[in-house]
Amino acid sequence: RWSLTIIISTIVATGIFVYHTPHQRIAGTPVEAPQRFKHHRYPRQLPTPIYEAASTTTTRETPTTTPATTTTASTTPVAIANTITSTLKEEKKNIRLPRALKPLHYLVKLQPFINGxxxxLGYVEVEMEVLEPTLNITLHIVDIITKNETIRLIDKDNQEGAADLVIKKHEYDNEREFYVAHLEEALQQGHKYILSMEFTGFLNDNLRGFYRSTYRDAAGNLKFLAVTQFQATDARRAFPCFDEPGLKATFEVYLAREANMTSISNMPINNTFP
Structure with a gap:
């Protein structure tokens, strides 16, 4: 049996954990049937284990730029060649997100399989405001497999009758932990857009992001927990996001769990239902 808990949060460092003990449900609320997120594009079956899917993931290293010194003609002054090479290295080291977009609000749905x-299973919508025209959207992402066929981008200021904006290329930069959506048309300054996608994540055992832990009950039985540690830059391990402290937004979080488990957050629980 699955229950769904809604949590409203105003900071990215939302703390959530789920543990295997009986929970107190709302009186009269049935819990007879399994329940997953009610979203018409949400996955309806358990995904392939991420550790098996890792070999087929679309994540890849971004092709590196060949230093200018290896292609510059011998007549090029050495000082100029060194300057170009130095600039390329500085650009490669830049791990900050572009500032063309500002996140406003996230809708996050997570279904961890603690006993599986x-x-x-994850779904995220991020509403963002365009501060300057841009042809790409860059988010942080680590140890997550995006389902590219589900990624959509809509203009919130022009939703009625408007088609999805075309994403012509999905790019991954493992070194900088970036996902980049390259667009057919530039986003318009002052407009608000919503990017949404489904993805598969993994409860790691590294005490970072959305991870798993264990304890033993009074009878000595081993129990599993799912815990979050997002501060300062590990929310990207739970869902794709603008994962920098300076890019704060509001959050609406849906957490699916088995009915005999309990979910706790550092923000008030809005509702629990099967």
Whole structure:
């Protein structure tokens, strides 16, 4: 049996954990049937374990730029060649997100399989404001497999009758932990857009992001927990996001769990239902 808990949060460092003990449900609320997120595009079956899917993930290293010194003609002054090479190295080291977009609000849905293969079914919508025209959207992402066929981008200021904006290329930069959506048309300054996607994550055992832990009850039985540690830059391990302290937003979080488990957050629980 599955229950769904809604948590409203105003900071990215939302603390959530789920543990295997009886929970107190709302009187009269039935829990007879399994329940997953009610979203018409949400996955309806347990995903392939992420550790098996890792070999087929679309994440890849971004092709590196060949230093200018290896292609510059011998007549090029050495000082100029060194300057170009130095600039390329500085650009590669830049791990900050572009400032063309500002996140406003996230809708996050997570379903961790604590008693299964430790995978996570996920869905995220991020509403953002365009501060300057841009042809790409860059988010942080680590140890997450995006389902590219589900990624959508809409203009919130022009939703009625408007088609999805075309994403012509999905790019991954493992070194800088970036996901980049390259667009057919530039986003308009002052407009608000919503990017949404489904993804598969993993409850790691590294004490970072959305991870798993264990304890033993009074009878000595081993129990599993799913815990979050997002501060300062590990929310990207739970869902794709603008994961920098300076890019704060509001959050609406849906957490699915088995009915015999309990979910706790550092923000008030809005509702629990099967």
């Amino acid at each position: 293969n430790f995978s996570i």
